[in-house]
Amino acid sequence: MHLENISLNNFKNYESAKVHLSKEINCFVGKNGSGKTNLLDAIYYLSITRSAFTSQDVQCMKHDETYFSIRGEYEIDEKKRTAICGLQTGKKKLVKLDDKPYRKASEHIGKLPLVLIAPDDTDVIRGGSEDRRKFFDAIIAQTDQAYLQNLIKYNHTMKQRNSLLKQFLERDYFDITLLKQYDKQLIELGKLIYKARKQFITAFQPLVAQHYQQISEKSENVALEYTSHFDEDVEMLFEDNLAKDRVLKRTSIGIHKDEYPFLMDDRHIRKFGSQGQQKSYLIALKLANFDFLLKEKEVKPLLLLDDIFDKLDDFRITKLMEMVASDAFGQIFVTDARPERTFGIFENIEHDVKIFSVEQGAIQEIDGRDNWVIE
Ligand SMILES: Nc1ncnc2c1ncn2[C@@H]1O[C@H](COP(=O)(O)OP(=O)(O)OP(=O)(O)O)[C@@H](O)[C@H]1O
Numbered sequence: 316m317h318l319e320n321i322s323l324n325n326f327k328n329y330e331s332a333k334v335h336l337s338k339e340i341n342c343f344v345g346k347n348g349s350g351k352t353n354l355l356d357a358i359y360y361l362s363i364t365r366s367a368f369t370s371q372d373v374q375c376m377k378h379d380e381t382y383f384s385i386r387g388e389y390e391i392d393e394k395k396r397t398a399i400c401g402l403q404t405g406k407k408k409l410v411k412l413d414d415k416p417y418r419k420a421s422e423h424i425g426k427l428p429l430v431l432i433a434p435d436d437t438d439v440i441r442g443g444s445e446d447r448r449k450f451f452d453a454i455i456a457q458t459d460q461a462y463l464q465n466l467i468k469y470n471h472t473m474k475q476r477n478s479l480l481k482q483f484l485e486r487d488y489f490d491i492t493l494l495k496q497y498d499k500q501l502i503e504l505g506k507l508i509y510k511a512r513k514q515f516i517t518a519f520q521p522l523v524a525q526h527y528q529q530i531s532e533k534s535e536n537v538a539l540e541y542t543s544h545f546d547e548d549v550e551m552l553f554e555d556n557l558a559k560d561r562v563l564k565r566t567s568i569g570i571h572k573d574e575y576p577f578l579m580d581d582r583h584i585r586k587f588g589s590q591g592q593q594k595s596y597l598i599a600l601k602l603a604n605f606d607f608l609l610k611e612k613e614v615k616p617l618l619l620l621d622d623i624f625d626k627l628d629d630f631r632i633t634k635l636m637e638m639v640a641s642d643a644f645g646q647i648f649v650t651d652a653r654p655e656r657t658f659g660i661f662e663n664i665e666h667d668v669k670i671f672s673v674e675q676g677a678i679q680e681i682d683g684r685d686n687w688v689i690e
């Protein structure tokens with residue numbers, strides 16, 4: 316699978332741009348703030364139906380504009396496919412594949428598998444447990460549409476249960492039968508989600524450990540665990556926490572409280588890992604993400620590497636580049652603020668490499684390896 320070309324209109328700092336891509340390696344070089352990450356974000360958007368960096372879709376519209384659109388033409392199993400994402404002020408987000416609009420944007424997720432490695436994005440390691448749940452949900456969702464729909468229903472039901480608890484307190488009444496209907500739904504959906512998460516972690520954990528060993532010179536033992544209220548008798552936990560939920564007006568039991576502890580020699584990496592160890596763990600998670608999608612989808616996901624040369628040390632860059640050279644990956648997109656470094660790294664790689672210069676929202680290919688010179 317690969318992206319043949321992408322067109323942007325009013326997406327972030329791009330007014331209008333079209334890029335014809337290499338099937339193999341694509342590098343985007345340009346000064347800070349020129350639009351390199353924004354371009355990767357547009358590719359991410361076409362797969363995941365949202366930005367990787369902003370939670371609000373309207374922030375993807377170029378300043379002072381009223382719409383944006385992204386169009387990508389892919390080749391998958393020798394078939395052409397076209398994905399379009401767009402938004403117009405005051406309207407619902409549009410997501411189309413081969414000219415057919417989806418009823419729900421979420422139904423598109425998983426059709427165009429993708430992994431983004433942005434080494435600065437260490438929220439998944441250092442942030443709260445919600446960041447880790449989001450991270451894994453995004454991976455499972457790309458391989459399991461039923462999981463994603465169950466999760467959406469679960470979150471919706473939980474919101475309803477929380478507003479009901481609020482109503483009870485505000486209007487000073489209590490209806491146990493009504494509340495129990497929500498509990499039942501949450502438990503039913505929760506069980507399905509729990510089972511999928513548990514299965515996923517069993518397959519994912521060895522991949523993380525294996526990649527960590529490969530990219531770090533150290534021999535710490537890393538582990539990834541999964542704990543949930545659903546490990547116990549969850550019906551009883553709902554009963555036991557009823558009084559507390561009524562006071563807090565929140566649902567305190569459920570899969571929205573699941574934890575994925577990241578451990579290194581039995582200690583939490585978040586608290587005790589050095590910056591280098593945390594970064595290695597993040598890369599290991601992402602490479603495991605790549606392997607997992609490859610195995611489940613039987614296609615190599617697009618791999619987006621944002622600023623990795625700047626943020627990783629030589630050893631880890633060498634390891635990653637060995638993988639790039641070894642055909643482990645499919646189509647790759649790389650950004651770098653320093654062209655000479657990119658030229659040096661890709662000069663001797665025997666793949667089809669295209670280098671593009673990005674300048675204030677304009678993208679231009681630097682033709683031929685002979686022209687990879689520093690002015
Ligand atoms: N909605 C928007 N409309 C217009 N410009 C935007 C919008 N959102 C972001 N930008 C601009 O895009 C630029 C940032 O682009 P981007 O993050 O892609 O840069 P970059 O080339 O990756 O830089 P760096 O090398 O620093 O990572 C900034 O100048 C920012 O102001």
Ligand SMILES: [Mg+2]
Nearest residue numbers: 351352622650
């Ligand atoms: Mg950037």
